[in-house]
Amino acid sequence: MKKDNYKWFALALLFVAFFLHQGTRQIFGAMLPQIQGFFGVNRTEIGVVGTVFQLAYGLSLPFAGLAADLFGRKRMVVIGVAMFCGGIFLGGFAAGVGTLALAYGLMNGSGQAAYYPGMTSLVSQLHSDSRATAFSIIQCGLYGGILICSVLSGWVAGMSAEAWRIPFWAFGGLGLAWAVVLALLLRNTQPPGDTAARPSFREAFGAILPKRSVWLLTLALGTMIYVDVGFKIWTPTFLRDNFAGLTPGAAALHAVLWHYLGAFCGITAAARVTDRFAASRRGIRMEINILGLAAAAPFIFLMAKAGSLPLCCVAMGLFGFFRGVYDSNILAALFDVVNPRYHATASSCMLACAATMGSAAPTVLGWIGDHASLRSGFASLTLFYLVGAAAIAVARLFFLKKEYVEK
Numbered sequence: 001m002k003k004d005n006y007k008w009f010a011l012a013l014l015f016v017a018f019f020l021h022q023g024t025r026q027i028f029g030a031m032l033p034q035i036q037g038f039f040g041v042n043r044t045e046i047g048v049v050g051t052v053f054q055l056a057y058g059l060s061l062p063f064a065g066l067a068a069d070l071f072g073r074k075r076m077v078v079i080g081v082a083m084f085c086g087g088i089f090l091g092g093f094a095a096g097v098g099t100l101a102l103a104y105g106l107m108n109g110s111g112q113a114a115y116y117p118g119m120t121s122l123v124s125q126l127h128s129d130s131r132a133t134a135f136s137i138i139q140c141g142l143y144g145g146i147l148i149c150s151v152l153s154g155w156v157a158g159m160s161a162e163a164w165r166i167p168f169w170a171f172g173g174l175g176l177a178w179a180v181v182l183a184l185l186l187r188n189t190q191p192p193g194d195t196a197a198r199p200s201f202r203e204a205f206g207a208i209l210p211k212r213s214v215w216l217l218t219l220a221l222g223t224m225i226y227v228d229v230g231f232k233i234w235t236p237t238f239l240r241d242n243f244a245g246l247t248p249g250a251a252a253l254h255a256v257l258w259h260y261l262g263a264f265c266g267i268t269a270a271a272r273v274t275d276r277f278a279a280s281r282r283g284i285r286m287e288i289n290i291l292g293l294a295a296a297a298p299f300i301f302l303m304a305k306a307g308s309l310p311l312c313c314v315a316m317g318l319f320g321f322f323r324g325v326y327d328s329n330i331l332a333a334l335f336d337v338v339n340p341r342y343h344a345t346a347s348s349c350m351l352a353c354a355a356t357m358g359s360a361a362p363t364v365l366g367w368i369g370d371h372a373s374l375r376s377g378f379a380s381l382t383l384f385y386l387v388g389a390a391a392i393a394v395a396r397l398f399f400l401k402k403e404y405v406e407k
Contacts, residue, residue, distance in 0.1 A: 006187070007126035011134055013186055014119050015141045017081050020175045021112055023145025024088045025053075027171065028104060029233040030150040030252040031157040031164040033240065038161055039097055043237075043366035050233045050362030052101040054225075056109030058355030065117035065348020066204065073118035073344065074188040078179055080115025084108045085175025092168030104168075116351065120331055121344035122189060131332050136271035139327050143260040143267075146232070154236065154252025204345040211403050213337045216395035217286075218350045220293065221330060222357030223388035224323075227300070227381045230361035231259075235316075238374040243309045258313045259320035266292070266324025274329055282404055285333040286396040292326025293389035297382050304378035333392075337403040 036046045068076040087107030094100035127134035153167040235255035240246050270288050277284050299319035306312035338346040368377035
């Protein structure tokens with residue numbers, strides 16, 4: 001297969017894997033009321049499952065990224081998909097919150113970490129001249145996975161007391177099969193540069209850690225992930241708490257449809273703009289990120305305070321649109337200030353810190369829901385987006401010019 005054809009074929013393979021990577025995360029939130037009721041626990045206790053997942057994901061990422069750079073990106077992609085889908089599948093057999101935290105939380109989170117750095121590095125290398133577009137296509141796998149897996153899971157979970165187990169078995173089994181497809185069809189594309197001299201741990205981290213823009217971009221991503229994790233896990237419950245008459249399936253649908261429809265529009269538009277002007281305006285990727293976070297913040301607050309379901313859905317859609325604007329250049333902005341030799345390590349370090357920062361959200365929002373209301377918890381998320389926008393603004397104004405890497 002010709003190189004130009006293969007890069008799109010590989011993108012399609014990785015798109016399906018990312019669809020499962022992100023979609024299987026959402027099945028827990030879509031079925032959370034049913035799972036909580038089945039095990040007879042409060043919101044704080046069930047929220048711990050989401051926190052375990054985020055901690056396992058965040059703490060595993062640095063090792064996954066370094067392993068992708070050292071031992072092969074295809075290998076880590078295949079291992080990651082097999083591992084996280086195995087965790088999802090086993091989650092369907094959970095006998096309590098503890099075993100669910102081990103399968104869905106620990107095994108799934110570690111496997112998702114193993115997959116992500118190798119995938120992003122492969123996409124970045126194969127699509128060096130269409131990076132934002134390629135990452136935007138991959139990001140659409142996130143939106144589609146979350147939407148489809150959430151709606152199907154919420155609908156199935158409402159059938160009976162134990163029907164919540166079925167989506168774990170179905171999506172987990174599908175992912176295990178896709179790991180075999182990846183092993184057979186994905187090439188082990190070598191990273192650019194001298195492949196005989198692999199970067200050492202000290203070399204890779206020594207090239208990344210001194211860059212202040214990397215830390216500020218990481219802080220911004222951490223605030224975004226805190227909001228994202230809390231939003232994905234608790235929105236179906238939030239909607240059922242505040243708008244009477246919603247079935248589990250309807251709540252799961254509204255929780256993702258409007259937000260991710262908006263995000264799809266936002267990421268598509270922003271990716272085209274940045275790919276068109278990035279060569280002539282170095283700072284445009286960070287500027288787009290600032291716009292996305294700052295403009296989304298008011299709509300998070302409106303969503304939390306909306307007095308009617310239609311208004312809440314409009315707010316979620318606009319929040320999603322500007323979230324998509326930010327999503328379009330998360331990694332593209334990072335790679336503007338990191339040598340291509342260390343892309344997998346850099347993306348894994350960034351995501352590790354950010355995921356760890358965001359890991360408290362499921363438990364914190366569950367605690368607020370137990371002691372006040374989810375409305376109050378969701379309203380507090382507004383501040384996190386504003387802090388993220390401010391962090392990227394500092395990076396753009398003071399550090400980009402000095403730390404930009406010529407391609």
